[in-house]
Structures are given as structure tokens and as C-alpha cells.
């Protein structure tokens with residue numbers, strides 16, 4: 001009798017223990033800070049700018065588009081940072097990929113799809129170069145990719161001026177329409193849905209009766225898709241385990257059989273490919289390439305990844321966190337126009353956000369790694 | 373050499389720049405035996421086993437695995453031949469979970485083709501079971517290794533190596549960070565592994581840990597082998613004195629006597 005009640009007691013106690021540890025586990029998730037931050041940002045703008053049109057269909061798509069652009073490169077940056085490295089050449093890669101699309105298509109008469117493929121192959125090549133240099137020389141990736149930042153931006157400018165005599169390459173818009181793959185980066189998705197919502201009077205219309213928000217930009221789909229893909233890789237695959245291991249302790253990882261060099265090189269290719277997706281989205285949307293496109297974007301991507309919970313020292317972080325980091329960034333950078341606050345303050349916010357995130361991450365790391 | 377020999381080292385030398393870490397070291401290990409590698413700090417023990425586990429390439433000499441001359445380009449090559457190592461620095465990532473560390477580099481998979489995924493449930497179960505066998509109760513295999521004590525980490529590294537070490541198990545100072553009880557648990561576990569047919573290379577500078585479990589003893593001093601002796605030819609005292617420390621203690625005794633004599637003479 002007494003033993004029975006004891007065992008029941010035990011059981012209920014065990015269940016309580018488990019619940020506590022689940023909560024603790026949640027507190028230890030890297031993306032927690034960015035998730036909380038996103039909620040705070042939405043509450044803030046909900047109160048301050050709730051009736052200003054920021055959260056209308058048009059306004060929402062606006063800040064989602066800005067977030068998604070950054071999100072695309074932030075995912076790559078986050079994966080690389082978890083793998084223990086940085087890539088400062090992302091912004092320059094965006095500019096370079098842009099002219100790799102525009103110059104062959106406009107000056108050399110290549111079909112648009114082939115110049116897009118050309119840009120992606122250049123990205124693989126440059127990512128590989130970054131990776132092999134870091135792995136072979138053992139130099140910090142900070143230095144190697146900083147050099148690449150200047151080399152790529154300089155080459156972009158010099159080549160564009162040499163071939164076109166200018167720093168911008170317009171005229172792509174006409175080529176998009178009949179291209180078999182350009183729509184992957186430039187179409188509006190669910191536009192039928194938006195027409196329907198407009199006809200019901202649920203969203204704002206233009207004077208000609210078409211909805212103001214014409215559809216979800218493909219960049220948003222890319223952003224969500226890449227986040228899911230990266231999360232799947234990190235959590236569910238062998239390669240994901242290798243990424244964490246390579247960033248956490250590269251010698252230890254190598255000693256137990258992880259191909260650390262291969263993992264790191266592939267992650268550098270990943271950031272360059274993400275930069276090229278970003279370039280495709282922007283260049284095809286604007287219809288022109290600009291040699292300065294992507295300027296400073298590498299830093300914004302790193303901010304988003306860090307706000308999303310990635311440790312600067314590697315081995316810890318998440319793709320979902322980086323996606324939320326980008327969402328915070330995009331929401332604030334657009335939302336600030338709907339408030340009375342001078343937009344000059346945006347960068348102040350950005351810096352403060354990053355500082356808070358780093359302090360918070362440090363605290364999380366200590367919780368995770370220190371003995372009870 | 374007899375057919376039970378799994379791994380042979382012939383005249384291995386390893387240089388780091390101008391440092392001669394190893395010079396002409398010869399050694400072998402047989403199935404089911406525990407070969408102890410002894411030597412003082414800096415003798416080159418870790419360097420020797422790192423050449424056998426593929427971390428370093430030897431500058432001279434050859435490694436023969438099951439009769440075949442072999443070179444290792446990376447630790448993965450050695451692992452693929454069934455040679456698993458517990459490194460002195462353990463090769464654990466403290467930010468990663470127990471399970472993810474246990475299977476780091478050798479993750480069990482499920483599913484087909486492109487959708488092959490890391491079978492985390494199976495991995496969790498195996499990790500917890502294996503840790504249980506060595507006396508560590510892991511309640512939550514998804515907890516970070518950083519939260520474990522030094523002894524628990526050592527046991528994780530050891531049970532991981534035993535799980536993957538199909539033929540040869542190399543342990544670099546596995547007991548140096550452990551308390552008396554935990555050390556005896558680990559030593560028992562190593563004896564069990566050898567009795568199941570593994571060849572074990574046990575590195576230590578603690579004679580009291582090596583002598584009870586070892587079958588043969590190789591003594592390394594300043595990068596050179598002082599020879600290999602079966603247990604029957606070697607008493608604990610002789611083993612102690614053969615290690616660099618022993619010789620030096622003898623010398624120290626002589627010197628102290630000398631100083632004593634001189635001071636007496638001066639008085």
C-alpha cells in the first residue's frame with residue numbers, strides 16, 4: 001500500500017522534472033532572443049503605428065520584402081558562422097553577381113537564363129576560393145574575406161567601366177518576360193489571391209481597380225524556403241552535425257573523422273550562392289545592375305545572424321534565429337517611416353540591438369556550457 | 373611476426389621543425405592484449421599515437437595494419453580501418469549534445485537517397501545505453517557536453533571510442549583526470565574491451581594504473597623507445613625505475629648524498 005503510493009509519488013515528481021527541463025531546453029534555444037525581439041518589435045509598432053497602414057497588405061509586404069532580402073544572405077552567414085567562419089565578401093559578391101547577370105545578357109547577347117547560371121557558377125568559384133584560402137593558409141576568415149571584399153568590388157567596378165563605360169547596366173526588364181527561369185526570382189506569387197481579396201474590398205486598390213499589393217514577392221518565398229532548408233540541414237542531417245562540430249572545435253572534429261575542410265569550403269560556397277540569389281532578386285526586380293549594389297550588406301547579414309543567436313566564436317546558432325534577426329531588421333527599417341521618429345536613428349537602433357544580442361548570447365552560452 | 377598482430381609500427385620518426393619528437397620507434401599490438409605505452413611528460417607518447425590515428429604523418433618508418441603497409445591521410449582513414457582513439461584532449465565539443473558528440477563524424481542514418489537523415493532517436497538510445505555501461509547515468513542525451521564533469525566527459529570519449537573501435541583502441545592518458553574510483557571503473561572497462569578481442573594501446577605515466585592491467589610495456593624516453601617487455605620480465609619496481617623519473621630519482625639520491633658529504637666535510 002505504502003510502496004504503491006510512493007511509486008505514484010515518484011512518477012508525478014518525474015513528470016514535473018521533465019516539464020522543468022523542457023522549459024530549460026526552450027530557454028537554451030539559440031533563436032529564443034530573436035523570437036522575443038521580433039514579438040517586442042511587433043508590439044511596439046502595433047501600438048505606435050498600428051493605424052498608419054504599416055500592417056495593411058501593402059505595408060506588410062513591404063517590410064517582409066526588405067526582411068526577406070536580408071534574410072536570404074543572413075541564412076548563409078548564419079550557417080557559415082555556426083561553422084566557425086565569417087564571410088565579409090558577401091556584399092561585394094552581390095555587386096559582382098549583378099554584373100555577371102547584366103553584362104553577358106545585354107552586351108554579349110547571352111540569353112538571360114544562361115547569364116544567371118553564369119553568375120551562380122562564378123559564385124561557386126569565388127566561394128570555393130574563399131574557402132580553400134582559409135582552410136589552406138589557416139588565416140582568419142575575417143582577413144581573407146576582407147581582402148576578397150576589396151578585390152571583388154574593385155573588379156566589379158573596373159570590369160563594368162571597361163566593358164560598358166558606365167557603373168550601371170540597365171535594360172534587363174525586357175529580357176525577363178520571355179525567359180524560362182527569370183520568374184524564379186522576379187514573379188509575384190499568389191497574385192490571383194490578391195486580386196480576389198481586392199475584389200472583396202479586403203485590401204486597398206489602385207484607381208484602375210487592381211490591388212495595390214500585387215502579390216507576395218518571390219524573395220519572401222526564397223527566404224522562408226531557405227530557412228526551412230537550412231534548419232533541416234542543421235537539425236536533421238549528418239552534414240548539419242559536421243557544421244556544428246567544425247565550428248565548435250575544428251581539431252577535435254577532424255580527429256574523430258569529420259571532414260572539416262570540406263565542410264568549411266562548402267559553407268563559403270553557400271554564402272556566395274546566397275549573395276547571388278539576393279543579386280538575382282534585386283537585379284531582376286530593378287531591371288538593372290549597379291556596381292555598388294550590396295554595399296555593406298555583409299555587415300547587415302552578420303548582425304542578423306548574431307541577433308538570431310549565432311555565437312561569433314562558432315559552433316552554436318540557428319537558421320530560424322537568423323530569419324527572425326532579418327525580420328526584426330526589416331520591420332524596424334520600414335516601420336520607422338510610419339512613426340514620427342527621424343529615420344537617422346535607425347542605425348543607432350541597429351547597433352544597440354546587436355550589443356544587446358551579443359550580451360544575451362554570451363549569457364545563453366554560459367548557461368549551456370557551464371557545469372550546472 | 374605472429375598472425376594475431378593487428379598493428380605494427382616500424383622505425384617511426386616524427387619531426388616538428390627542428391624538434392625530434394620521435395626517433396626510430398618500433399612497437400606492435402596484438403589482438404586481445406593491452407599494450408602499455410609509458411613515459412614521462414614530453415616523451416612523445418601523444419605524438420606516437422597521433423601518427424597511428426592519422427592526425428600526423430610520420431616522417432620516417434612504416435605503419436602496418438593487419439599485414440598491409442598503410443598510410444593515413446586523415447583520422448577518418450584510421451577510423452575506417454577500425455582504429456579508434458581517445459585523445460588526451462578528448463575531442464569533444466562542449467556546445468554540442470552528448471549524442472551529437474558521441475556520433476560526431478559517424479552519424480547513424482535512416483531513410484533513402486536525398487532524404488537520408490540523422491537517426492537521432494537511435495543515436496540517443498545508443499549513447500545513453502553505452503554511457504550507462506561505463507557507469508554514467510545520462511538522463512538527457514540532448515544536454516550539452518559542457519554541463520558534464522571532467523570524469524563524465526572522459527567516460528563519454530572512452531565509450532565512444534570503444535563503440536567505434538572495431539579492432540584497435542588507443543587511449544591517451546584516460547585516467548589522469550579521474551578520481552580513484554572512476555579510474556578503476558575505466559580500467560575494468562578497458563580490460564573487458566581487450567578480453568572481447570580488441571587490441572588496446574594504453575598510454576599513461578601512472579605505473580600503478582598500467583601495471584595491473586598491462587600485458588606488455590613499451591617505455592618511451594625523450595622520443596626513443598627503451599624497449600618492450602612482457603609483464604613476466606618486469607617487476608613494478610623495475611618498471612618504475614625504467615621510466616625517466618626512476619633514473620632521475622636514483623641520480624637525485626646520489627647527488628643528495630654527495631652534497632651531504634661535502635657539507636659535513638666543510639664543517
Ligand SMILES: Nc1ncnc2c1ncn2[C@@H]1O[C@H](COP(=O)(O)OP(=O)(O)O)[C@@H](O)[C@H]1O
Pocket residue numbers: 388391392393411412413414415416417418419420
Ligand atoms: N604539433 C607540435 N608541434 C611542435 N612540437 C610538438 C607538437 N606536438 C608535440 N610536440 C613536441 O613533441 C614532444 C613530445 O610531445 P608529446 O607527444 O605530447 O609528449 P607526451 O604525450 O609523451 O607528454 C614535446 O617536446 C612537444 O613539445
Ligand SMILES: [Mg+2]
Pocket residue numbers: 417418419460544
Ligand atoms: Mg601526451
